[in-house]
Amino acid sequence: xxxxKTVVLVTGGSGLVGQAIRTVVEEEKSKGTxxxxxxxxxxxxxxxxxxxKGQTEALFEKHKPTHVIHLAAMVGGLFHNMAxxxxxxxxxxxxxxxxxxxxxxxxVKKVVSCLSTCIFPDKTTYPIDETMVHNGPPHSSNYGYxxxxxxxxxLNRGYHEQHGRTFTSVVxxxxxxPHDNFRLDSSxxxxxxxxxxxxxxxDGAPTFTVLGSGKPLRQFIYSLDLARLFVWTLRHYDSVxxxxxxxxxxxxxxxxxxxxxxxKAHGYTGQIVYDTSKADGQYKKTASNKKLRSLCKxxxxxxxxxxxxxxxxxxxxxxxxxxx
Ligand code: NAP
Ligand code: GFB
Numbered sequence: 001x002x003x004x005k006t007v008v009l010v011t012g013g014s015g016l017v018g019q020a021i022r023t024v025v026e027e028e029k030s031k032g033t034x035x036x037x038x039x040x041x042x043x044x045x046x047x048x049x050x051x052x053k054g055q056t057e058a059l060f061e062k063h064k065p066t067h068v069i070h071l072a073a074m075v076g077g078l079f080h081n082m083a084x085x086x087x088x089x090x091x092x093x094x095x096x097x098x099x100x101x102x103x104x105x106x107x108v109k110k111v112v113s114c115l116s117t118c119i120f121p122d123k124t125t126y127p128i129d130e131t132m133v134h135n136g137p138p139h140s141s142n143y144g145y146x147x148x149x150x151x152x153x154x155l156n157r158g159y160h161e162q163h164g165r166t167f168t169s170v171v172x173x174x175x176x177x178p179h180d181n182f183r184l185d186s187s188x189x190x191x192x193x194x195x196x197x198x199x200x201x202x203d204g205a206p207t208f209t210v211l212g213s214g215k216p217l218r219q220f221i222y223s224l225d226l227a228r229l230f231v232w233t234l235r236h237y238d239s240v241x242x243x244x245x246x247x248x249x250x251x252x253x254x255x256x257x258x259x260x261x262x263x264k265a266h267g268y269t270g271q272i273v274y275d276t277s278k279a280d281g282q283y284k285k286t287a288s289n290k291k292l293r294s295l296c297k298x299x300x301x302x303x304x305x306x307x308x309x310x311x312x313x314x315x316x317x318x319x320x321x322x323x324x
Contacts, residue, residue, distance in 0.1 A: 006038045008234065009063050011050060011099055012071030013042025017114070017172075019179035020227035021069065028231075035235070041065070045072075051091060056098040060106045069234060070099050070113040075181070077188040078141055078281040079211075085144030092148035100155045100167060108165075112234050115153065115171040115242055117219070117287045119146035127249050127288035130171065130242045139282045153242055160240045170233055173246035173287055177223030177307065178314040182324045189255060190220065190308070193262045194315050195324060200270060207271045208263070211278035214256035219247050219287060222307035225299075232296060246287045247301050261305050265312040 012018045022042050028034030041063050048059035050072050074091040081088055096113070103111045120128045121136030133153055138146035152169055159165040176190040184192055193210065200208045229245045237243055259272050292299070302310075315322060 004037070004066075006035065006067060007063060007065045008038060008040045008067045008069060009060070009065035010040065010042045010069045010071060012044070012073060012114075014044030014046075015071060015075070016177060016180045016223055017071050017175060017226060017230070018042055018044075020177055020223035021230055023178075023224060024227040024231055043072075050098050051094040053098050053102070056102045057105075060102050060108075064106065065103075066109050067234060068099065068103050068108050068111040069230060070096075070103075070111055072099065073114070074145075076186040077192065078279060080186040081142035081145055082279065085142065087144070088142070089144035089148050092145060093151060096148065096152050096155065100152070100159060103167070104159055104163060104165060110234065110238075111156075111165075111167040112230065112237075113152045113156070113167070113169040115149045115169050116145075117171055117173045117244065117246060117285045118142055118282065119149045119171075120285060120287075122282065126284070126286045128244075128286060129288045130244055130291060133171075133242060141279065141281050156240050166238055166240065168233075168237065168240050169242045170230065171242050171244045171246075171287070172226055173219035173221050173244075173285075175221055175223050175226055177311050178318070179322070180223070180311070182315065182319075182322050189218075190258060190262070190311070191315075193259055194266075194312055197262055197266050197268050198315065198319070201266055201268045205270055207273050208259075208268065209273050209275050210255065210259045211275050212255065212280040213276050214254060214259065214274045216255050216280045216282065217252045217284040217286065218255065218258070219249075219252045219285075220258070220304060220307075221245065221247050222302040222304075222310075225301050225307075229292070229296070229299065237295070243291060243295075244287050244289055245292060246289045247304075248289060249286055251301070251304065252284070252286055253304065258308075261308045262312065264305070265309045
């Protein structure tokens with residue numbers, strides 16, 4: 001980035017992805033490999049409720065960012081989305097419009113916002129790529145979240161066409177790692193299984209129940225890998241077109257393999273059983289990372305089993321302070 005002082009405001013900085021970016025930036029600082037002209041500010045909802053325009057403006061007035069990584073959102077797993085589609089739509093629409101409009105008003109040079117591979121059309125060809133965001137309705141389980149996220153792309157085009165701003169977005173696949181949300185009423189599958197299997201292990205439970213059939217397929221990216229790609233995107237990606245940040249198509253795994261990996265990481269010896277009365281959600285959302293690979297040729301993703309082991313170890317060590 002330019003030689004002038006750079007102030008990067010990370011909204012949603014206290015969450016799973018935000019904490020991973022903080023870790024990566026602090027690692028760079030300790031190794032002296034970062035940009036000395038960059039100041040990074042990580043904010044959570046206690047620093048300002050971004051659903052409120054006045055609090056959003058006050059946050060920007062305080063920090064005067066030149067760049068923004070926009071992560072703040074109402075986020076949750078399949079079951080939380082199914083039960084709260086209206087809230088996911090309204091809250092995220094408010095947050096996104098405030099952050100992008102206030103970024104525009106305060107002259108922010110670049111904003112990188114966050115979509116998700118779950119927002120693509122449910123009826124689609126595979127692999128999904130960046131051109132397909134608006135090609136049809138999303139899966140019914142999370143239409144609220146999906147449409148709110150798609151509006152980020154629409155807003156980005158508007159700020160670019162009307163005002164020449166570099167407001168862009170990345171599209172991660174499912175993310176997991178340290179500092180995840182382990183609250184069972186809202187969590188994604190990996191933190192939910194890690195937390196529930198920890199309880200099963202401690203209780204000596206002979207069986208462990210995975211919700212659904214275990215057949216759905218997912219691509220999972222380790223939060224620290226995503227964080228490195230986010231920092232790269234902020235510094236080097238200047239297109240308004242979304243950029244998928246996902247592991248390779250062949251790294252897609254069934255939920256049953258996720259459960260087995262968590263079982264191995266926990267050292268749990270009970271039997272895994274499946275409750276097929278519970279929803280499976282989308283069967284698959286296989287995304288292509290071809291565009292990313294063409295830009296970051298030699299990026300190495302952390303092997304899935306190692307990332308799962310690191311996350312289980314982190315949870316066991318931090319469960320008192322974790323979001324549970
Ligand atoms: P997370 O752990 O739930 O963190 C959400 C962050 O947003 C927290 O810092 C939270 O602050 C903040 N936030 C929520 N509501 C806010 C509000 N009204 N005002 C200000 N801040 C607010 O979520 P995450 O998994 O890190 O997700 C980060 C981004 O990645 C989101 O945009 C999400 O859509 C996207 N994404 C996530 C996944 C995934 O699998 N996790 C996959 C694809 C895309 P508090 O901590 O104070 O509540
Ligand atoms: O991460 P997850 O909740 O969301 O994964 P999605 C749901 C899959 O894991 C379903 C199975 O097939 C569930 O049946 N599963 C098994 C469980 N046991 C559990 C459990 O204990 N908890 C949970 N949560 N799932 C989300 C979107 O879809 O993807 C969000 O709804 C978000 O909007 C996220 O974008 C990244 O991957 O199905």
